[in-house]
Amino acid sequence: MSACVPTRHNRTSRSSRPLRASGVKRPHSPPPPRGGRFRIAGADLSASITVFLLAVPMSLGLAVAMDAPLEAGLISAAIGGIVAGLLGGTPLQVSGPSAGLTVVTAELIQIYGWRTTCAITIGAGLLQILLGSLRAARSALAVSPAIVHGTLAGIGVAIALAQLHIVLGGSPQSSAVANALALPDQLGRVGPAAPLIGMLTITVLVLWPRIPGRIGRAVRRIPAALAAVVTATAVAAIVAPGIARVDLPSWRSHALPEMPHGPVLALATAVFTVMLVASLESLLAAVAVDKLSAAPSPSTSATSPGSPDSPAPPASPTPPARRSDLDRELRAQGIANTLSGLVGGLAVSGGAVRSSANVRAGATGRASTVLHGVWVLLATGLLVTVLEWIPLAALAALVMMVGIQMVSFAHIRNVHKHREFLVYGATITGVVLFGVLKGVAIGIAVAVAVALHRLARTRITVTDQGGQHLVVVRGQLTFLAVPRLSRTLGQLPQGGDAVVELDGFFMDHAAYEAIQDWSTAQTAHGGRVVFTGRSGGRIAEPASAAHSCCRPWTPWRNHHCHDGPGPVPEADHGLDTPFIGAHPGTGHLGTSHDTTHSTSTPTPTATFTPDRALSPAPTSGPGPEPTPGPAPAAHRLPGRTADSHSGTARRVGGNRLISGLSSFQRNTAPLVREELARLAVEGQRPSQLFITCADSRLVTSMITASGPGDLFTVRNVGNLVPLPNAESGDDSVGAAIEYAVDVLRVESITVCGHSGCGAMQALLGNRPGPESPPTSLWRWLRHGLPSLERMASRHHAWARISGRLPTDALEQLCLTNVVQQLDHLRAHESVSRRLAEGTLRLHGMYFHVGEAQAYLLTEGASSGLELDEVFDRVGPGDPAGSGELERTGV
Secondary structure, three states, X not given: OOOOOOOHHHOOOHHHOOOHHHOOOOOOOOOOOHHHOOOOOHHHHHHHHHHHHHHHHHHHHHXXXXXXXXXXXXXXXXXXXXXXXXXXXXXXXXXXXXXXXXXXXXXXXXXXXXXXXXXXXXXXHHHHHXXXXXXXXXXXXXXXXXXXXXXXXXXXXXXXXXXXXXXXXXXXXXXXXXXXXXXXXXXXXXXXXXXHHHHHHHHHHHHHHHOOHHHHHHHOOOOHHHHHHHHHHHHHHXXXXXXXXXXXXXXXXXXXXXXXXXXXXXXXXXXXXXXXXXXXXXXXXXXXXXXXXHOOOHHHHHOOOOOOOOOOOOOOOXXXXXXXXXXXXXXXXXXXXXXXXXXXXXXXXXXXXXXXXXXXXXXXXXXXXXXXXHHHHHHHHHOHHHHOOOEXXXXXXXXXXXXXXXXXXXXXXXXXXXXOHHHHHHHHHHHHHHOHHHHHHHHHHHHXXXXXXXXXXXXXXXXEOOOEEEEEEEEOEOHHHHHHHHHHHHOOOOOOEXXXXXXXXXXXXXXXXXXXXXXXXXXXXXXXXXXXXXXXXXXXXXHHHHOOOOOXXXXXXXXXOOOOOOOOXXXXXXXXXXXXXXXXXXXXEEEOOOOOOOOOOOOOOOOXXXXXXXXXXXXXXXXXXXXOOOOOHHHOOOOOOOOOOOXXXXXXXXXXXXXXXXXXXXXXXXXXXXXXXXXXXXXXXXXXXXXXXXXXXXXXXXXXXOOOOOXXXXXXXXXXXXXXXXXXXXXXXXXXXXXXXXXXXXXXXXXXXXXXXXXXXXXXXXXXXXXXXXXXXXXXXXXXXXXXXXXXXXXXXXXXXXXXXXXXXHHHHHHHHHHXXXXXXXXXXXXXXXXXXXXXXXXXXXXXXXXXXXXXXXXXXXXXXXXXXXXXXXXXXXXXXXXXXXXXXX
């Protein structure tokens, strides 16, 4: 058993868990209501009006597309807004008539009639309530994204084909295939009025968000859908007074549900289909709303603190993004569907279009969603005359555009990149030709077939390279490939050298044993076996290691798993038999998640000896290597809180030191001994001087993917660079700079600050002065006063992070301190001389510890030109030797 798995007595006690009243929430729970009252902010009021203006034409258009009573669309919009808004787990999501159910509902109305369709909606709502109570919402999202997006895209194609007939002045057929076949005949008898009004609506929809300049910013406050329908209605009233328009019947004739009539199996299938599509659409929209609300709003990101007259950074951190409670959202959607069916409304689901409009309009809570439903309810009774002026062609064009937008090219690119386009295409084809439920079944069947094909497809080739054999294995290694693998390996000469290139991400136990036995036999006869990935990098190396001399020497995975009280049994470390797992998409193999490393343990890259060549992968297949960072909560020590330095988590003095040294000598030293021996002979030739804080959370070799001999590192409290001759007793940093620049001849110097710096917090809380205690710490912190003064000065632009404001004054000072210390560096004679020669570059860097994200100072900010001092995010795809690092040098 791995030492990383805590026993029951190691878990945090219930008494130590935060109470609900403390305001600490579970990851997927919405924020508790403040004071228990329904609060309406000004932003929510204005956002509700915006969503209302979008929802009314959308609801009428969807009712027209479904051939349902028009008032049913307004009823479902009101119930979705009020009921789902009050009870849902996604406060900013707006619910209403479901675009994804357009084709399904239209077919149900045609087969069973309107009243039975309402009963089916009630059944689907009750089933949603049951699944939400069983906490099945997350499981619904476990379906392949290619199937989900393929289903929605197929529905969108069917919607667009049906509404095109109405835009052309005709009537839609019973299915997508019939609509496509009837299109040539419809084009032959098209009239002028409806197509012109439809084209006008589409033109306004497309061009409205693209109006440039100040006028464009003003008019974009009006939803494009409302602008398009109003424009089309006004034009139709003048040039086509006889065009077909909305006809809202009297409420006295409104039909309510009845007991369903028909085959039980067919009715159950209809209930399940409505539930499935409505739930998937709502849950996907909820996830999308989470992403939208987590992104910085345009108004916030547009406010730049780059000038002295701009407002000061916020004094308190931005609250973390709220994540949806998907089970609660599913239950709320079920309640809304049940009520909507009872009063004769359409099926309800969360809508991405309405929800994104709500977020972009500045909504802060569920009040905007609820109010939008209230406005729809009032409009249903008070604006009947106005609504009856809307041409049906305008509503059809609006819904047709919604259907077209459901076929997302971003999703197509994504599934193509992950080699799942066959599943996506099969699902779309199935939905269009056979209906939603059969289309989903076809998509699942194709996905299973593709997975089995990939699992069973393995190609093995052998090439003789002048006495050394190259064995290339393409695909996954399962028991199905073992006979062919064993036969191929058995044909190689015993005692010969071989390179085995494994290009796959899964190896089961049978394949492991076959390779292990052969490797042991080869080595016993004096042979040499090396295992590599596709690009030639040895197993356990990252993708970039095969193409460069740099290796990340600190995988830093679960390195505190052995920190439990008392000695840890040798067998629990899992270090003597590191099994091999592949990184999906890269073809490079790495050690498994259960392998424990100390902080300085390198990734194994040496030639593997017989007893350590391979160990069995779990039957489920190894996953990707985790991002370096703190151990997961489930792997932390008993009593260990977020503060890794709490007294209960510390081991006694030398016990931890001896344990770490022993782990290094046992596991790491054999792997780095050759490299360190070379450096001992050749001497150090680092390319960078890295000046950073002494904070224990900054592991420089990890965040820079560097190894022995790469960095000449200077760490001190606050990553400060004292000015030359600033004060006696502070020559250590200056001496290191001189030695690195003049003796080691480094090519660059990086000053790296970080989030939550204690030194900067001390400067903000208690400015060092004559009355400060005469301690070494306060004498040292005086070197940070220029940074504090720079931040308060009106003559310097505020340093900031690209895309957002600093979260608070502490982050602002941490950023400003990096820029100020770069100025101090230039004051050193050796640095200024090398800068003038053009042989040295300076870099500013900020590392956000909680996000594990690095930011680099852009060009101009570190050159003294007083431009905006912006730290740009370094992305995982930025190529080496280019991007931000190239732009930051002086």
